Amino acid sequence: MTVKHHLTDDLLMAYSAGDLPEAVNLIVATHISLCDECRAALGSYDAVGGAVLDTCTTVEMSKASLNTVLDMIHAQDTQVQDKPVSTRIKDDVLPAPLIDYVGGGLENVRWRSAGMGVKQAILPTSKDATARLLYIPAGTAIPDHGHSGLELTLVLKGAFQDEGGYFGRGDIEVASEDLNHTPVADISEDCICLAVTDAPLKFKGLVPRIAQPFLGI
Amino acid sequence: MRDSGGMGANGTDILTAGMTNDVVPWVDDLIAVRDARDEGAFIRVFGHFGPRVKAFLMRTGMDAALAEECAQEVLVTVWNKAHLYDATRASPSTWIFTIARNKKIDVLRKQRRPEPEDLPWGPESEPDQEAVIGLQQESEKLGRALRDLPEKQRELIEKAYFGDLSHSEIADQTGLPLGTIKSRIRLALERLRHSMK
Structure with a gap:
């Protein structure tokens, strides 16, 4: 299964810059979990961030700073191991960020009926x-x-079709408010998606507003 | 020393010479921190990156005192998570940038940041020296390309990463309509991409 519908470069760059709402970060991280092409593109945007850090001006640290930091590492010198839930649980449908x-x-999702057999579960993110x-x-x-702003839809199971094309597992549809679309789940199996919407004008920062794909670096 | 003249001309020379700081600054030190818990190397990393991380955090909107405190925490994270550093996937600057960025999100946005799955970003059993050198050379090249950009274009890219550019600030600083800024950034990125070829 190969991913055919990818993240836009402006979303990747804004994710790299740390300039997106939490829910958008979540869908970007989930797509990248399923898409090596976008993972590589993100790596190149992170590298731009590294180059910016390297070339930007410096501000001197206070004199006591080094000793403070050395004291901190001496006080707790064990390598910190991250153990998020996702390192213990594997799921065929939900990639680690969603777990x-x-x-x-998937069995832990608390579904609520949304009518017509459609169910939804809102995930706990910041309100923006x-x-x-x-x-x-x-x-x-x-x-x-x-929807009044950006809408991102990522397929996790099954597939759907709309005016934008056919979307299978890993594919993400990036729809702006001017796109009129009527997604239809593929007949062969039930479809599970992650959908993210932003309230109007909630994006901060320059890059998401520009909303034009940059060419990959 | 950032001079890397002739660096890419003969990759095998670089490989046999080992990774010196002349070729790939800070990789040796970060690996010494990772593998040997080398405090001297850590102090050098601190001396180079501390003031940069502090400046970066101030540009994202922190005052000097908060930026100082957060920069200290970023460097402590560098020490604590050194086992996750993989020189085939990121330059030291890139890796430390991602830690500083996450600190920014944590402190300024009060959010956690969902990260992609997997990242077997940990050291591989057989580190591929050629891949390390290749990645670090590309990073150097990217840094030079960024420095060589016309100042205005470079500033715009920086601002995008600092996140310190708002609608009104764009208007104030340049008097340009947003459409022009947009084209300028696209141009800057295209030039950057072009000079990477």
Whole structure:
């Protein structure tokens, strides 16, 4: 299975710069978990960040600073091992970043009915954008739903089709508010997606607003 | 020393000479911190990156005292997470940038940052020296390309990474409409990409 629909470069760059709402970071991290092409592109944007750090001006640290830091590492000199939930749980549908937000695998998702057999579960992120898991029964159409800003939809299981094309596992649709679309879940199996919407004008920073794909570096 | 004249001309020379700081600054020190818990190497890393991380954090909107405190924590994280440093995937600057960025998100946005799965970003059993050199050379090249950009273009890229550019600031600083800024950034990135070829 190969990913055909990717993140835009402006989203990758803003993720690298740390300039996106938490829910958008979550869907970017989840897509990258499934897409080596975007993972590599992110690496190049991180490298730009490293080059910026290297070439920018410096501000002297206080004299006591080094000793403070050495005291801190002496006080706790054991290598810190991160053990998020996702290192203990594997799930066929949910990549690690989602396991952390669900608090477990797919069976731990607390679905709520959204009508027409569609279910949703809103994930706990900061309020400047919303991340939800959607469960869409096979063959069901989601009527065109107004959204006032950016809408990102990442397929985790099954597939859907809309005016933008056919989206399978790992594919992400980046829809701006002017896109009229009516996603229909593929008939062959139920579809599970991660969908992220931002409230209007909630993005901070320059890059997401520009919303034009840069060529990859 | 950042002079790397002739560096890419004969990769095998570099390989046999080992990774000196002349070729790939800070990689040796970071690896010494990682593998030998070498405090002298850590102090050198601190001396170089501390003031840069502090400046970076101040540019993202922290006052000097907070930036100082956070820069200290970033360097402690460098020590604590050195086992995750993989020289085939990031230059020291890039790796430390990601730690400083995460600190910024943590402190200024009060959010955690979801990270992609996997990142077997840990050291491999057989570190591929050629891959290390290749990645570090590309990073050097990127740094030079950034420094060689016309000042205005470089500043715009910096501002995008510092996140200290707002609509009104753009207007104040340049008097340009946003569309022009957009084209300028695209141009800067295209030049950067072009000079990387």
